[in-house]
Amino acid sequence: MNPRGCKVLVFAKTRCKLNSVGGNHDLGNINFKARLLVSFTFALIVFLGVFIFNTYQHELRDIDEASERLAESALELFRVQINSDAAALAVSIGFISENRELAALMVKGDRGALLASANPVYQELSKNQKVTHFYFQTPNRVNFLRVHNPAFYGDLINRYVALKAEKTQNLFYGIELGKFGHLTLRVVSPWIVDGKLIGYLELGEEIGHILENIKNTLDVDFILTIDKNLLKQSDWEEGSGMFGHKGKWNSLLDSVIAGTSLGDIGNLLKIVKSGRDKIFSDEKKGIANFFYKDDMNSRYDVNIMRLEDVSGRSVASLYILWNITGVIAGALYYVLLVGAVSLVTGALLFVLFYITINRVEGELSFFYKSLEAASADNACLAAAVEQADEMVVMTDKDGTIQYVNLAFEGVTGYSREEILGKKPDILSSGKQDETFYRTMWNTIYAGDIWKGRFVNKKKNGTFFDSDCVISPVRGQDGAIVNYVSLQRDVTRDRKLESKLRASQKMEAIGTLAGGIAHDFNNILTGIIGYTELANDDLKEGSEAKENLDAALKAGARAKDLVAEILTFSRDGEQAVNQVYLQTVVRDTLAMLRPIIPSTISIRESIDDSLPAIMANGTQITQVIMNLCTNAEHSMRKNGGVLKITLGGFEADADFASLHEGVAPGFYVRLTIRDTGHGMDKETADRIFEPFFTTKDVGEGTGMGLSVVHGIVCDHGGLITVSSELGKGTTFTIYLPVQKHPVVEDEAGFIFSTGGSERVLYVDDEESIAMMVERSLSRLGYDVVAVSNPCDALDLFKSAPESFDIVLTDQTMPSMTGIELAREVLRISPDTPVVLCTGYSHTVNEEIARDMGIVDFVMKPISKSVLSEVIRRALDNVNH
Numbered sequence: 077m078n079p080r081g082c083k084v085l086v087f088a089k090t091r092c093k094l095n096s097v098g099g100n101h102d103l104g105n106i107n108f109k110a111r112l113l114v115s116f117t118f119a120l121i122v123f124l125g126v127f128i129f130n131t132y133q134h135e136l137r138d139i140d141e142a143s144e145r146l147a148e149s150a151l152e153l154f155r156v157q158i159n160s161d162a163a164a165l166a167v168s169i170g171f172i173s174e175n176r177e178l179a180a181l182m183v184k185g186d187r188g189a190l191l192a193s194a195n196p197v198y199q200e201l202s203k204n205q206k207v208t209h210f211y212f213q214t215p216n217r218v219n220f221l222r223v224h225n226p227a228f229y230g231d232l233i234n235r236y237v238a239l240k241a242e243k244t245q246n247l248f249y250g251i252e253l254g255k256f257g258h259l260t261l262r263v264v265s266p267w268i269v270d271g272k273l274i275g276y277l278e279l280g281e282e283i284g285h286i287l288e289n290i291k292n293t294l295d296v297d298f299i300l301t302i303d304k305n306l307l308k309q310s311d312w313e314e315g316s317g318m319f320g321h322k323g324k325w326n327s328l329l330d331s332v333i334a335g336t337s338l339g340d341i342g343n344l345l346k347i348v349k350s351g352r353d354k355i356f357s358d359e360k361k362g363i364a365n366f367f368y369k370d371d372m373n374s375r376y377d378v379n380i381m382r383l384e385d386v387s388g389r390s391v392a393s394l395y396i397l398w399n400i401t402g403v404i405a406g407a408l409y410y411v412l413l414v415g416a417v418s419l420v421t422g423a424l425l426f427v428l429f430y431i432t433i434n435r436v437e438g439e440l441s442f443f444y445k446s447l448e449a450a451s452a453d454n455a456c457l458a459a460a461v462e463q464a465d466e467m468v469v470m471t472d473k474d475g476t477i478q479y480v481n482l483a484f485e486g487v488t489g490y491s492r493e494e495i496l497g498k499k500p501d502i503l504s505s506g507k508q509d510e511t512f513y514r515t516m517w518n519t520i521y522a523g524d525i526w527k528g529r530f531v532n533k534k535k536n537g538t539f540f541d542s543d544c545v546i547s548p549v550r551g552q553d554g555a556i557v558n559y560v561s562l563q564r565d566v567t568r569d570r571k572l573e574s575k576l577r578a579s580q581k582m583e584a585i586g587t588l589a590g591g592i593a594h595d596f597n598n599i600l601t602g603i604i605g606y607t608e609l610a611n612d613d614l615k616e617g618s619e620a621k622e623n624l625d626a627a628l629k630a631g632a633r634a635k636d637l638v639a640e641i642l643t644f645s646r647d648g649e650q651a652v653n654q655v656y657l658q659t660v661v662r663d664t665l666a667m668l669r670p671i672i673p674s675t676i677s678i679r680e681s682i683d684d685s686l687p688a689i690m691a692n693g694t695q696i697t698q699v700i701m702n703l704c705t706n707a708e709h710s711m712r713k714n715g716g717v718l719k720i721t722l723g724g725f726e727a728d729a730d731f732a733s734l735h736e737g738v739a740p741g742f743y744v745r746l747t748i749r750d751t752g753h754g755m756d757k758e759t760a761d762r763i764f765e766p767f768f769t770t771k772d773v774g775e776g777t778g779m780g781l782s783v784v785h786g787i788v789c790d791h792g793g794l795i796t797v798s799s800e801l802g803k804g805t806t807f808t809i810y811l812p813v814q815k816h817p818v819v820e821d822e823a824g825f826i827f828s829t830g831g832s833e834r835v836l837y838v839d840d841e842e843s844i845a846m847m848v849e850r851s852l853s854r855l856g857y858d859v860v861a862v863s864n865p866c867d868a869l870d871l872f873k874s875a876p877e878s879f880d881i882v883l884t885d886q887t888m889p890s891m892t893g894i895e896l897a898r899e900v901l902r903i904s905p906d907t908p909v910v911l912c913t914g915y916s917h918t919v920n921e922e923i924a925r926d927m928g929i930v931d932f933v934m935k936p937i938s939k940s941v942l943s944e945v946i947r948r949a950l951d952n953v954n955h
Contacts, residue, residue: 120422128415135407139377143398147363147379150290150396157286158261162249164205165263165279169247172197172277179269182212182220191226198223201279209260209280215273217242233278236387237262241276250386251283256315257302257334259283259383259392284335290396291337299338299347299395301331306391331393338397347378347395374401388524467542467563470549473556475499487542487565489535500561505539507531516546520559523548530563540567568734597914598841600936604631605847608939612854631936652791654688655696657744657811661722664700672708675715682722686744690814695787702784703748703807710752710805721747725810738794743810750806755799763797830855830943833880833950837861838868838896839912840888848883851939857946865891869899876904881950886913894919894927901928908949912937 172178175197181190190212201207202224210223217233240248241264249263262280266273287298309325312332316324325332347368364380376397383392467484471477477498485491488503495502508531519526526546531539542563549558607627614621661682669678707718725745732738755763764785788795792812799805835857839845842863849861860879862868865888872879882900886893897909911924914935921932930949933941 116426120426124415124418124422127418128411131414132407132411135411139400139403139407142403143365143377143379143400144363146294146296146377146398147365147381147396150294150296150379150394151363151381153290153293154286154394157289158251158283161205161261161281161286162263165207165261165281166247166249166265168201168205168207169263169265169277169279173265173267173269176269179267179274182267183269183274185220187221187226187229190221191223194221194223206281206285207279208282209262209278211276211278211280213238213264213276213278215275217276220275233276235262236385237264238276238278240264240386241266245273251383252385253302253306253391254315255308255311257307257312257332258315259300259302259334259385261286287335287394288337294396297337297397297399298335299333299397300335301328301393301395302334303391303393304328304330304332307332334392347376347397368397374399375404376400465564467561467565469500469561469563471500471559471561473558475559478558484563487534487540488532494535503530503532503534505531505533507539520546520548521556523550523556529566540565541570542566597935598844600631601914602841602843602847604628604936604938605844605851607631609847609850609854652690652692655691655693656686656688657691657696657746658682658684658686658722660693660696661700661720661746664697664704665720668701668704672704672718673712673715676708676711677715677717679717679719680722681720683724686722686724687813689744689791689811691791691811692787695791699784699787699809700746700748702781706781707748707750707752707805710750710754716751716804719747719749721745721749727810735794735796737789737792738810739812742813743793744813746809746811748807748809749804751804754801754803754805756801760797760799764795830857831947831950832856832858833946834858834878835860835946836868836872836879836882838865838882838884838888838893839863840865840885844885848942851942852946855939855943865893865896869896872900873903876900876907879907881908881910881946883910883912883946886911886919894924897924897927897929908952910945910949 177193178190181193194210194212198207198210201210208224211219211233212221212223213233214220217238219229219231219233222228235252237248237250237252245266247263247265249261251259252262254260260280260282262278264276264278267275267277287300290296291298304325312325327333366378366380368376368378377400379396379398381394381396382390383394385391464481464483467487468479468481469477469484470479477495477500480490480492480495484495488495490502512528516526516528525548526544528544530542530544532542533539543566544561544563546559546561548556549560551557607624611621611624611628614624661680665678665680672678704718704720710716711718723745725743727738727740727743729740732740764781785795788809788811794810796808797805798808835852837845837848837852837859839848839861840863845861845863849859852859860871862871865884868884869891872882882897884893884896888896893911893913897911900907900909905928908930909928910931910933911919911929912933912935913919919932924932930952931945933945937945
């Protein structure tokens with residue numbers, strides 16, 4: 077019970093006593109009411125005044141805190157954008173440095189040709205990455221070519237970033253001040269080709285779009301000023317004409333305006349002059365703050381931040397202007413609303429107090445309970461403000477932890493009570509050596525900012541990666557008193573980057589495999605075709621004929637190998653239908669059990685309720701057999717357990733985001749686990765590469781797992797591997813379940829041996845054209861073989877009615893098979909056209925048939941298959 081309530085209770089008892097005594101008790105009653113109402117009114121007025129005043133102060137503090145957070149967010153967004161853009165420019169430089177054509181022109185010294193080749197690259201970078209500067213520099217840092225300004229060259233580049241790149245022979249980046257008064261992010265990298273330095277590559281972008289990004293993201297305005305003592309007036313005025321700077325050289329005493337989102341030059345100059353002599357009062361963050369009111373009575377909260385170039389030199393001031401006119405109006409409205417509500421409440425309380433004075437103690441008790449509830453709400457608000465995504469750690473100058481935020485507790489698992497007073501090495505994972513830590517401490521001891529990545533250990537023993545920035549905090553005398561660390565958990569980002577690199581690597585290898593398949597199929601076409609011709613000329617039972625039969629079998633095996641390569645490259649199309657994976661797994665294990673040694677135990681766990689998937693059953697059997705035989709090989713020496721598990725899996729959005737090409741939905745999950753010798757991480761990262769193998773010579777090639785990878789990906793699935801030396805290996809395959817699978821009918825073939833029609837055959841490989849001409853001629857056809865598609869088209873144009881069918885290769889110089897077919901069908905729509913190819917990225921059977929091509933055949937083609945295709949096409953036309 078509060079003291080004020082006790083006093084009221086005493087007065088109430090006194091009034092009752094007066095009423096019970098005779099005499100003039102009305103006068104006493106009036107005096108009591110007057111004293112009580114005066115006291116209550118005075119107390120109510122004081123309370124309401126204090127409450128409204130505190131509300132007003134609270135609103136002002138909220139504005140101050142919001143302004144501080146806004147300034148910190150702007151500065152952090154600026155830093156993050158700089159690092160992000162620098163990383164993107166570094167990737168672009170990496171691609172440019174691998175361009176052999178540009179390197180050859182640089183070494184040759186052909187500036188004109190280099191400009192012609194590099195200009196499209198510059199235009200693309202300018203469009204997509206805001207690149208404004210593109211340099212080619214000689215090994216002694218002499219500018220050889222400015223792609224953005226080719227007329228100006230031959231000068232020596234002495235900028236800090238260029239000197240650092242030359243000294244370290246590594247890529248280096250940072251912000252530098254240009255002579256025209258604009259800040260530019262520059263990335264310079266040595267250009268090394270075949271182990272020799274041929275020069276330096278430099279990309280740059282002005283930071284104007286970064287400031288615009290801050291404006292659009294945080295809904296603020298900005299002013300960027302450059303210190304005059306770093307510029308020449310003549311250069312500045314020249315740049316003003318070129319780049320449209322706002323303001324004049326003499327508008328400000330010690331600085332010039334390099335960029336702004338404000339259109340009012342008068343207000344702009346007043347703001348800068350107001351902040352010119354402002355001392356940075358916040359030593360910890362280096363941010364000055366003041367309020368500005370313009371001529372239109374708009375109020376701004378202005379934060380000033382100093383910007384440094386890459387050398388650490390202070391070169392500019394960034395003014396962040398937050399229009400708080402509406403915020404202040406809202407705060408005043410809120411205070412007035414609180415005041416009005418409070419006055420109404422006070423009036424009601426006064427009436428209730430006057431009428432029901434004997435219940436005032438209960439009313440006051442309820443009032444104080446309401447205050448306690450409001451205080452609890454404020455405590456919750458303060459707790460919410462402290463929470464942030466990044467971990468914040470503050471230590472004293474000896475490295476003892478003094479403060480951590482909630483994000484730190486959430487990531488590391490340590491509570492504040494456990495971590496305060498400890499050293500940061502409580503998170504040490506042992507992944508960084510003494511040199512790493514020595515460099516870090518030497519940097520911050522020197523008063524510099526250290527940036528890097530830690531591999532730290534949580535309380536539960538698991539590791540996590542964090543990008544960290546450690547900054548020294550100085551006291552009023554300039555001495556370091558604390559260190560503050562801002563860390564962000566990037567474990568998930570690192571995993572995503574790793575998976576992306578692996579995906580890109582597999583895609584590149586797949587493209588290479590497709591190119592190999594194309595050339596190899598052309599070679600096999602000639603080998604198989606000429607072998608068949610020679611074989612037909614020999615007598616049955618002769619030794620030579622037996623030798624050629626063996627050669628044809630070898631050609632067939634080579635054809636199968638090319639099919640595996642195409643499967644890996646994900647371009648080998650196979651017929652699919654509804655397959656119950658549980659049946660395929662059991663049938664495959666039934667085939668494997670007799671050949672797997674008894675020292676290896678096979679255990680299976682199969683969910684029979686799983687739905688069917690759309691797949692090629694033969695290929696899925698190949699996948700299972702390959703993985704199981706690999707597992708058997710790893711356990712062949714010491715025995716072990718082979719466990720096969722088949723079940724369902726629901727992939728959510730988080731799972732899909734971690735694996736490229738995977739969409740959320742229901743999957744059938746097949747796990748094949750062995751207890752063999754396992755693999756290290758380096759081997760596991762390369763396990764799906766073609767021809768990579770851990771087997772000894774004579775134990776097999778390395779195409780197996782690459783084909784497995786290609787088959788799974790071709791089915792729209794995902795395959796992962798996890799392994800540890802001495803603890804075995806686990807392969808997990810995810811295959812999608814389609815809600816309404818459609819099974820396509822396979823077309824039948826019309827078999828025939830030959831004919832007498834006239835055939836036009838086109839193939840740029842003269843040996844293949846000659847072989848096909850001989851083969852078809854032996855079957856009775858009148859064949860005209862042409863190796864130049866343009867000549868073939870002219871021949872057809874001269875007498876289209878003289879040809880009954882046209883067969884053409886796809887990949888040819890000067891004109892592709894598709895283009896030739898289009899012209900033939902335009903001239904004679906009724907003439908059947910058959911397209912042959914060893915491999916193509918741009919055409920498949922569906923595209924060919926949509927164009928009117930009657931058949932699409934993959935090389936190598938045997939004589940029998942070729943005759944069947946021709947006969948079928950001709951017979952369909954005749955009927």
